[in-house]
Amino acid sequence: MITMKNRKLKLYTNNPSEDWWKSSKKKWSSITFEHPARFETLAMDPKKKEEIIDDLIKFKTGKEYYANVGKAWKRGYLLFGPPGTGKSTMISAMANFMNYDVYDLELTTIKDNNELKRLLIATSNKSIIVIEDIDCSIDLTGKRKEKKDLVYNSKYFGPVESKVTLSGLLNCIDGIWSACGGERIIIFTTNFVEKLDHALIRRGRMDMHIEMSYCSYEAFKVLAKNYWNVESHDGLFPIIEKMIGEINITPADVAENLMPKSIGEDFETCLKNLIQSLENAKKKAEKKAKEKVEDEEAQLKVEEDKQEFTKENKNVLSLLD
Structure with missing residues (x-):
C-alpha cells in the first residue's frame, strides 16, 4: 500500500x-x-x-x-x-x-x-x-x-x-x-x-x-457500521439480507433509514424503518409489474380486435364480389 x-x-x-x-x-x-x-x-x-x-x-x-x-x-x-x-x-x-x-x-x-x-x-x-x-x-x-x-x-x-x-x-x-x-x-x-x-x-x-448498482447486503453492513458501529443483529439482519436481495434500493435510501430522526430513536427502530421501506418498495414494484402486464394485455387485445375487424371486412367484401 x-x-x-x-x-x-x-x-x-x-x-x-x-x-x-x-x-x-x-x-x-x-x-x-x-x-x-x-x-x-x-x-x-x-x-x-x-x-x-x-x-x-x-x-x-x-x-x-x-x-x-x-x-x-x-x-x-x-x-x-x-x-x-x-x-x-x-x-x-x-x-x-x-x-x-x-x-x-x-x-x-x-x-x-x-x-x-x-x-x-x-x-x-x-x-x-x-x-x-x-x-x-x-x-x-x-x-x-x-x-x-x-x-x-x-x-x-x-x-x-x-x-x-x-x-x-x-x-x-x-x-x-x-x-x-x-x-x-x-x-x-x-x-x-x-x-x-x-x-x-x-x-x-x-x-x-x-x-454503481443498488445496495447489496455487504454494502448495507458497511452502512450499518458507519451509522451505528454495529456489525450484526440476530433478529433483523437476516430479514434485511433476504429482502435486499429481492428488492432494488439505493445506498442513499438505506442510509436515510439508518439515520435517526429523533434523539430517542435507536438502532433497532432504524432497522425496522428500513424493513418497512423495503416492504413498501416491494409493493410498489409488484404494482408496477402488474400494471405493465395489464397494459401489454390491453395492447394485445387491441391488436387482436384490429385483426378480427380486418378479417370480417375482407369476408364482407368477398361476398359483395
Missing part, C-alpha cells in the same frame, strides 16, 4: 470565459475540498472496492510504465448507475485516497472546443477532472441536433449556442493535448450509459467502467 501525503485539497469549477481577460487564474474558481468520504466508509461490494483501489495504486505508481509504453500518464473512469448509488461519493473517496484536487467541469457553460482546451490546459497535475451526468451536460452524441445548449458568456450579447463537439472533447482527453501534464484522472458519470456514444467511453479513454 502506498502512502499519500495529506494536504489541503481544492475543489475547482470553471468560470464563464467573459472573466478570463482579468487573470489566467480566473478560468477556475476554487474552495477547500473537505468531503469526508473514504473507501472504508463507501457502501459497495468489498471485492469491487478492492479492484478500484488496486487500479488507483497501479496508476499512482505507474509513471515509468506509462513512459515505457508511450502513453500519457492519465486514466479514465466511467461511473454509471441509477441516482443515489454513490457516484459522487466515489469521486470524493478517490480524491481523498489519491490526495488529488478535483476539477468539476461544467460543459454547458463552455463556448467552444478552444475554450474547453484552454480550461483543461489550466488544470494541475495530480488532479481529477470530473464531468458529471455527461449524457445531460451537452449534445455529445450528434443525435439531438434540434436541441440548443446556450452559454451566457457575455453580458452584452446574451446567450450563444455552445459549440463543444464530441470530437473536440475526445481530442482534449485522448488527443495530443492530453499529454500536456501528467498524473491526471478523468471521470465521467451518467445515469444512462446506453445514451453515450461508444467512441466516448471505449477502453483506452474510459479505462475502467464502474457500475
Whole structure:
C-alpha cells in the first residue's frame, strides 16, 4: 500500500470565459475540498472496492510504465448507475485516497472546443477532472441536433449556442493535448450509459467502467457500521439480507433509514424503518409489474380486435364480389 501525503485539497469549477481577460487564474474558481468520504466508509461490494483501489495504486505508481509504453500518464473512469448509488461519493473517496484536487467541469457553460482546451490546459497535475451526468451536460452524441445548449458568456450579447463537439472533447482527453501534464484522472458519470456514444467511453479513454448498482447486503453492513458501529443483529439482519436481495434500493435510501430522526430513536427502530421501506418498495414494484402486464394485455387485445375487424371486412367484401 502506498502512502499519500495529506494536504489541503481544492475543489475547482470553471468560470464563464467573459472573466478570463482579468487573470489566467480566473478560468477556475476554487474552495477547500473537505468531503469526508473514504473507501472504508463507501457502501459497495468489498471485492469491487478492492479492484478500484488496486487500479488507483497501479496508476499512482505507474509513471515509468506509462513512459515505457508511450502513453500519457492519465486514466479514465466511467461511473454509471441509477441516482443515489454513490457516484459522487466515489469521486470524493478517490480524491481523498489519491490526495488529488478535483476539477468539476461544467460543459454547458463552455463556448467552444478552444475554450474547453484552454480550461483543461489550466488544470494541475495530480488532479481529477470530473464531468458529471455527461449524457445531460451537452449534445455529445450528434443525435439531438434540434436541441440548443446556450452559454451566457457575455453580458452584452446574451446567450450563444455552445459549440463543444464530441470530437473536440475526445481530442482534449485522448488527443495530443492530453499529454500536456501528467498524473491526471478523468471521470465521467451518467445515469444512462446506453445514451453515450461508444467512441466516448471505449477502453483506452474510459479505462475502467464502474457500475454503481443498488445496495447489496455487504454494502448495507458497511452502512450499518458507519451509522451505528454495529456489525450484526440476530433478529433483523437476516430479514434485511433476504429482502435486499429481492428488492432494488439505493445506498442513499438505506442510509436515510439508518439515520435517526429523533434523539430517542435507536438502532433497532432504524432497522425496522428500513424493513418497512423495503416492504413498501416491494409493493410498489409488484404494482408496477402488474400494471405493465395489464397494459401489454390491453395492447394485445387491441391488436387482436384490429385483426378480427380486418378479417370480417375482407369476408364482407368477398361476398359483395
